[in-house]
Amino acid sequence: MSIEKMDYINIVGFMDELDRTLEKCIESQCFHISKSVEEQDGMKRLEGENPYKELLKDIISADTGGLVEFSEIRYDEKKYYDLEKLKLDFSQMSQKLDAYSRETGELTEKLAERKQAYQQLAHLKGLQLDMAQLFKCSHIKPRFGRLPNESAQKLSYYEDKSFIFIPYDDDGNYKWGIYFAPADSIAEADRIFKSLYFEKIWIPNFVSDTPENESLKLEKEIAVLEESLKKKIEERNGYILEIQDNLKCCFCRVKYLYDLYELRKCVLVYKDKFYLTGFVPHTKSDEFTELCNTVRSVSVVSKPAENSEKLKVPVKLKNSRFSRPFSMFVEMYGLPSYGGFNPTTLVAITYTIMFGIMFGDLGQGLLISLIGFFVYKKSGNKLGAILQRVGISSAFFGLLYGSVFGFEDLLDPLYKAIGLSHKPIEVMDSTMMILLGAICIGVVIILISIIINIFISLRHRDFSAAFFGNNGVAGLVFFGALLAGIAVMMTGEGSLFTVPYVLGLIVLPLILMFFREPLGCWLSGKKYHLEGGIGDFIASNFFEVFEFILGYATNTLSFVRIGGFIFSHAGMMSVVMLLSESFSVGASPIVIVLGNLFVMGMEGLIVGIQVLRLEFYEVFSRFYDGDGVAFEPVKVNYDVNVD
Amino acid sequence: MKASKNATVAKVRAIYGKRLKENDYNELFLKKKVIEAADYLKRNTHYSKVLSGVDTSSIHRGYLETLLNKAYFDEYERICKFQQLNEEPFYNFLLIKEELSELLKAILYLNNDRKDAYIESMHGFLIKKSSFNLIELAKAENFNQLLRVIKNTPYYNIIKNIKPDENGNIPYTKCEVALRTYYLKWLLKTAEEQFDSTAKDAILQQIKLQADFINIVNSYRLKKYFAGDFQTLKDFSLPFYGRLSQAKQYELYESDTPEEFLRRLSRTVYGRLMENLDENMESGRFETEVEKLQCSMAKRALLLTDNAAVSLFSYMYLTEVEINNIISIVECIRYGKPVSYMQSLVIMQ
Structure with a gap:
């Protein structure tokens, strides 16, 4: 549930072992190669045109009439190891394909000519x-x-x-x-x-x-040509089916060599030695070193990733089974930096709960979960897995709201059976409670986000942000004290807003936020340089603090939408029910089914987007940068796009 | 009545939405043959209808241009007929513009002694619509015969007093200024008579804007290529002033050099709106920049207006620009010009 620890890998070896080393890197499936290593101390980057490019392009562009789709297949490496033999093989296949292409092309051209002539003569038919x-x-x-x-x-x-x-x-x-x-x-x-x-x-x-008679002759000629063309195409297709496996193997082998050669661009060379750097997950480091050491002259040095100097360490998120699909949302925003905070679990929990609250319906929730299950099973799409989880949450809250596909009384016997006199939450009768509850959820999420930011800032020794920022200790005290004061006032049991309370817990944090930059420098032992004069400092900090205060209010109120969607869902379903009542007994179930599908599709989508918006704007913006680089182990990409 | 005109405004906006986009232009830039460009237009753009009956594999460049111009005029007629706008005099503006353009073209070809070339370039779709006989116009061998053809039109009085020189050459620029002035006066007068105050103000603004741009480009050309003095520039300018007042325009005409002209222009309202205005820029680039600005102002007017006249007037200008873009690209393809050159000529909307 954090970020996977990485090791920084340096590989040195003789040039004649470079290809074998790169092969091992691919084989390991866990080596992230550094592409941004700068040339230094006489070390040069390996450049040059990829020698496999032309052959690869020839294979991809072979005229196979769209019958062969190139993708990764297993092939006998020994059989295709000899490149000269492979070239000869391909050349024979290519020549035959070209011959077919030429012959069908000639026939097509001849046919087109005849058809054109026929069309033209058709305009002359009236001419006797x-x-x-x-x-x-x-x-x-x-x-x-x-x-x-x-x-x-x-x-x-x-x-x-x-x-x-x-x-x-x-x-x-x-x-x-x-x-x-x-x-x-x-x-x-x-x-x-x-x-x-x-x-x-x-x-x-x-x-x-006459044109009429000539048209008849052409008609016959066209039929003969069409027949010949059909036969030729069938013959060609038969040949393609015969060679397609061989062709695909050639493609895979050459693509492998091509991609392997492309990796050379990440290699630095000094005299007869190559230098290769990258990252490997710490857990795989020994295994990787062992694999590389099978190459004779190669030496592998592994260090903690923190020692990678200027290189940006790639990030591999480590998530639990439950939160794993939600990494999609985190990646959408941008990965955390190495050593940063992995917010996937937080997102998974808050997203699931908020979605469930906003879209609470037992029947629809279970259906969404089921749909998600099949989507994930069929396509492996992470969104399917997310739907599974949020569907369950939706079903749970539906149980609390007593709603099943819009039927509000269906669960009443269940509540009675467990000793409840009515539903745990009656949506339409609990307006204030729901809205205040929504705000409370918002407050809790904001406070959690601020606390996370304090920890992250302390880890990065950013004292200004940790103690004096709007998402630091000062912000936490101000926001917490203000909310506590308001909460006590609302209960009608006196007021917390005494002079010492206001001065100490509200005004003082604001002053600290105002002076956050000089105070941060002072704590870090750095000298603070006032830029733009004292007037500029006062003006800019005044407006920034003012914006912080506004931000607390708007961000908190932003969570009211959680309550809003509870009513919206209940309202939409009651419209569906009202509509169904206005139809005949036979049509009523159809209206209910269509209505449910419509609400699930439309509202489900809107709720999904709104919760994501809350995550990105109200949570991520407080502590998350999203400037990390994804961990991508080197591999051969068996697609047909060649630069 | 107003509500019904709004339908035209909405229709024009919808049609405008189908214009060629950056992606279409990028595709056209990559074409190596005219027929490939024609085929792209036929398969992927709103020109597919006009090109549907045409075999693009053998289409001639000139015929493609003819078809595009016809499509332009047909579109205009279709929009006008949509809510019977064609029954109102103002909406004849494009026909009048086209007639004047034919007349000027005929004069140009007469001057160049290429009478037969005029019939080839004549827009055939105007033959049955024009207020004078275009075939007779093409047959005219001198200015007097030409005047006889247009005798029963308002254009006759506009150019009847212009005298050919001793070689029989008709002063083209004088004719152009006179006819353009007539066209703009006609537009202003008809708009004044036909529209209520808000609509009138909106369309007058557009017309005068167009006059401003014509004056800027023409006076710059005169300054750059003929070193025209203040009086020459003033004589050849159109007597209409939009956002550039008469005093401001005269200030431009007083410039000693084209560079100074551009410098002074950069201080005007238009100059401030032109992103890349530079006193040392090439004439072609300058004109492209002016057209870009004109285009963006027309686009703005089209998207913000609720007035059918402004909407149609702006749309026809923007479509004209689009057709000119295509014609430029086709010409460039024909002469094997590089993509960068094509890009410099095209005004994307």
């Missing part, structure tokens, strides 16, 4: 012309094609020119037709029609009959 006779004309030249309707309107400009355009079809955008011009002025007509975006259509050389 013997095409052969037309093409034989020596003094008059015809041109078939289509003219945009926009351009057709401009033809009247060319009245005096010696051409004629005869449209025989109109598809809304184009006029299909022929223009004729005498042989000696066809060039001019061509130029004019080109400027009007006339698109000539290709009339096949073999056209010698």
Whole structure:
């Protein structure tokens, strides 16, 4: 339930053992490599183009018609160890795939040409012309094609020119037709029609009959070509199925080599030696050292991560089984820094409780939990695991509110059986209690957050924040004293706000907060430098303290939403019930089911977001930085993206 | 009536939401051929409808431009018809703008003795809508014939007194200033007559804003390329003043050099809004910056207004910018220009 302890690892060895060492690092599955090590003392970073890049790209881009999806598979390392043999294998497969690709491409192109010709002839079907006779004309030249309707309107400009355009079809955008011009002025007509975006259509050389008859011939030819193409594709697919395992193995092997080579960019070299640094969880440190020591010339030095000097230590959260899925929310905000506080357990507990309170319904809670169970089981999505937990909490509070799928009286016999005269909490009759309860929850959470911040600040020897900050001891005293005073006043049993109480527990902490920076420096034994003059100091600190006071009020009141959502849930469910009553007996259950699903979907989502908002804004903002680096052990990534 | 116009405002905003985004431009920048760009527009953008019947694998660049321009005008007509705005005179503004643009184009081609080229560049979709015969305009061989074609339109009186020089060349800039002035006067007059006070103020502001930007760009060009003096700049400017008063505009015209012009501009309300204004910047970049500002002001007007006229007026300007962006990209692809160059020309919204 904290942050896993790390060891800082330094690996030194001879260059000829580098690849084997990197292989061991991958094999260990627990080595986080440092990418940000700076070149120093004559040590140079290994650069250079990855020699496996081209081959890998060739494999990925092999035309497999989308039938092969590259991913990690187990393969016989010995069989694919010899890269030259692998290249030869792949080259043979690639050549055959290229040949198939070329052949299907040619057939597709030929087919497309014929289809285009067929479409074009379709526009000529109304033309009862013997095409052969037309093409034989020596003094008059015809041109078939289509003219945009926009351009057709401009033809009247060319009245005096010696051409004629005869449209025989109109598809809304184009006029299909022929223009004729005498042989000696066809060039001019061509130029004019080109400027009007006339698109000539290709009339096949073999056209010698009427367009209608030629269309029939083309239809037959298209059918034959389609059949040939189909056969060729089937043949190619058969071949791909035959080689796909081999191809995938080639991919995995080359991707492994590629990623291994990429790791070289994190290696520093001095003469014939390499230097590699990284981090390993302390619990795995010995195991890792032992594994690396199997490489002959390599020496591994392991130190506590705190000795890693400038390098940022990666963070691996250590969480209990219950809180583990909630690390998703923590990671979403940003990981804690190494040596910081892992808030996952706090989030898990507060999130589960607050969600349950805001969305209390026994039936819906259990259903949510069940859905979460299946989602997690099926996809491994952490959100599913979170739903399982918050669903149970929701069911528990539903039991207290006496609500099952919106039926408010269903649990009455149960309460009577255990000796209760009514529900433990009657939501609609306990407005003030619920709202005050919500604020109390907020106060407790804020106080816990402040106490956590005090401990973290003390650990980092930040005395200013620990003692005098708004989330330090001064803030804790001020906030606690103020709340205690208000609470006593509300009970009507006198007032705590006596002069010594106000001066000592309210005014003094405010003064300490005002002078927090100089006081912090004084405690740490540092000299305080006043920047911007005394006026600037007073003005900025006055407004900051004023903002702190406002912050306490707004942050506390922010928790009122917990109560608000209890009413909102009860209200929405009563609307569903009212609606169901207004429908017939047959339709009523459908309305109840749909209503429940709607409320679960919409309100569940809103409550989930609101609780997360409370966690991030009211809790995390008090003590959490979220600037840690995630622990990512080096591994081969078997995806097809290559830089 | 007001409530019903709000529907147009909402519709325009919804249509504007479908504009090309940064991601679309980035995709277009990467295209190597015009047909690839056309295909992208057809498959992924709101131009898919206008390009649906077109075979993008063989489309000609010029035809693509024609289609985009037609789409621009069709969109305008569709919005106007949505709530019968086309029955109100002000909403003829785009047709008038296009007519004037055709007229100026015809004059330009006449001056260059490229009469046949005009018919090729003419927007064919205007032939049936224009208030004068565009085919006859294309056939005009001199200024007198051109005037005869527009005899029955208000444009005739605007340019009839402009005399061609001894070589028969028509003073294009004079015609342009006269026709633009007419257009803006028409807009202002129609808006004054048609709208109530709040709507009128809002649309007048937009119109005058446009005049300001035209004046800034034109006077800078005259200063930069023709070393125009105060009088020349004043003569060629449009007599309308938005957020840049007459005195402020004259102050700009008095600048001795283009650098001083930019320096003085940087002290004006527009200059302060232009992020990258620098007195040594290239002319092309300056114009892009001006257009960027104009665009952001139009966008702001479009998003904040509840007035249909302001909404449509701003939207048509922004769409025009978008089409110009596409045309620029297509030109760059055709001539193999680098992505950085394309980026410098495009104004993203």
